Amino acid sequence: MAELIFTEDPEDPRLDDFRDLSTADRRPDRPGGRGLVIAEGTVVVERMLASRYPVRALLGVERRVRDLDLSGVDAPAYVTSAETMASVVGFHLNRGVLAVADRPAPPVVSEIIAGAQVLAVLEGVGDHENLGSIFRNASALGVDGVLLGPGCSDPLYRRSVRVSMGHVLRVPFAPLDGWPEGLNLLRESGFTVAALTPRPGSVPLRGLREKVGERVALMLGAEGPGLTAEAITAADLAVRIEMVAGVDSLNVATAAAVAFHEVAATR
Amino acid sequence: MAELIFTEDPEDPRLDDFRDLSTADRRPDRPGGRGLVIAEGTVVVERMLASRYPVRALLGVERRVRDLDLSGVDAPAYVTSAETMASVVGFHLNRGVLAVADRPAPPVVSEIIAGAQVLAVLEGVGDHENLGSIFRNASALGVDGVLLGPGCSDPLYRRSVRVSMGHVLRVPFAPLDGWPEGLNLLRESGFTVAALTPRPGSVPLRGLREKVGERVALMLGAEGPGLTAEAITAADLAVRIEMVAGVDSLNVATAAAVAFHEVAATR
Known part of the structure; x- marks a missing residue:
């Protein structure tokens, strides 16, 4: 007490x-x-x-x-x-x-992977509000953990904690060492690594659930630049959210929610 | 020039x-x-x-x-x-x-309805940022117009215009007179009116596309209180975004994006 x-x-x-x-x-x-x-x-x-x-x-x-x-x-x-x-x-x-x-030691990546069915993998998400919103959406929509690639800010920054409504404290996360070769850890555990990108040749997000196996890692890049070419190349497939032509992309946390709902919610 | x-x-x-x-x-x-x-x-x-x-x-x-x-x-x-x-x-x-x-006269509701396949109907969305984000998401994901029920703020406020990235100027909107009986206008035009709400008995959003006809109006309420009981009663069906138990609801603009993607994008 x-x-x-x-x-x-x-x-x-x-x-x-x-x-x-x-x-x-x-x-x-x-x-x-x-x-x-x-x-x-x-x-x-x-x-x-x-x-x-x-x-x-x-x-x-x-x-x-x-x-x-x-x-x-x-x-x-x-x-x-x-x-x-x-x-x-x-x-x-x-x-x-x-x-x-206090900040506890971050969970070990292999433990996050072991217990997960759907993971988010982020690259270059440096904006604290977007990062916090991604955690809020991940928590609500059943994503089991978040792996942080290069260029991400610290989810435990005050603003991220607040915008996440505390869900950064609930969804386990850890930095992923080695980029992008660290993604192999996911593949070795049976994950399909899906890169979200509007680039030509990507498959529509709608129906992705039927195209992938039991375990999926959704990789998202910063709003604006998006994922780097090397990250997309290292993924198993490229996935796009279908959008009206000529409209700018969605906010990254919004795009994440759409993808989390398609792949994780109600899984 | x-x-x-x-x-x-x-x-x-x-x-x-x-x-x-x-x-x-x-x-x-x-x-x-x-x-x-x-x-x-x-x-x-x-x-x-x-x-x-x-x-x-x-x-x-x-x-x-x-x-x-x-x-x-x-x-x-x-x-x-x-x-x-x-x-x-x-x-x-x-x-x-x-x-x-200048502010032009708003489009006539019947004209918005006539040209639309998917519409958003909002109740009590008074937050300028959420309203602007909803327009950005509507525009990106192919929603044809927005009807404003009671309690919504003005989409042309400066902050809404900015947060929408200008999409309030692109997606037609108008106030819907008579609440909720004004929704009959939609039904008379062949729209299924779907109310987003976590209440028990609602059907999952996933798969909604197959359950409704060609024309859908997605009704969303403010973050927190959600739609009023009378608005939900006036809808043809209640739809929920499946979420992890015990987690607060999504931000209303995020929930809108998830629903827009399910129903409108790539239609």
Whole structure:
């Protein structure tokens, strides 16, 4: 059971994990220079409490903290006013409750692969909001894990955690070493690697389910440039979302959702 | 051919259409109190020039304006520096070119219906970004028009135009009078009205194409509350996107894209 600790001192050193959140993604004093994992708002905090992430502390206004089920939580819960909270985090936070966790070691790629039927593989997805949205969509539509190729940003950045609604804490992910030859790991486990690309010669996404085996890895590139030629070449097949001619491509997280629904949802 | 007019006077009254864009959506002096339609950036400006919207003027830095094909444009193109532009619009605009158009009368609902095979019908989509994204997805995935039920915001608000990447200027839309009995207009034209909702008893979206006729109207409600009970009751069938249990629903524009792909794309 988390202990409720009341404090109104914005300089209280026990609140240091929550200080200046707008720059909290960079922590040169910590391993890898990366910050703690921050959960904002009741929904995301609850998802963090239910995750494998080791929670260090909570901070919130009393009503929000008391709304949480803290029975299994072994971390201090600091209770303060909205004003003190704003002073600590550096801006007004209308979600009223925060939690911070340490970064655990990422899962081993081979373990993610072993337990999965559908995976997403990302290349060059550097935009934190798109990355967060991809995790939200992956979680809702039954994708079992995400492998990160080169050029992806960190899913545990504050903005990604928030946009994902905490689903980065739920869907396992890990960097894929060796690009694109690391994709062979997937093939050796019986995955069909499908690259999403509008390039000529690609097969329509509609009906893909019938063309592939039990295990599918959907590879997506950044909005705009898309996947690199070497990534597409390394895939087993190229797949396109059929679109009206002359219209720009979909947002990458939207394209991901369409593909996840076709291949993963209800699988 | 648009005339290029050079000016460096931020008080130049010929630039008044572009003034203080952050408040430009409210114009009590204009019909309905609504502002002009603003296109920001080369892609959206080009889409406006190609649309039925009557362009009043363009404003941009010289390089951006000269990049446009203005051969068929009968409106003045004001050329100025980035600094003067920032001073006129009220903030720094890194897209470098703008166009404004009058609001034409909306298309008649019966004309939108007559020409369409797939339509989107929205209820309570008040968020400008979600609304803009829905239009972008509709345009890409071959939806022929959008009908607006109660509680929707104005697709021609500046933020919606921008997020839609100009596709609100391409996909016809109009308010649907009478809710939900206005849906009868669709049924009388042979449309199946399908309500997207996670409620029990709804049929899976996957395979919907085979269950409905040639003409389909996909009805979507706001993220969170979803469609009202009366809207769902008025539909011919209720359809759900199959999702992992315990996960929040998808973003409404993402759900729309998944449904548009299932029903409209490649039709």
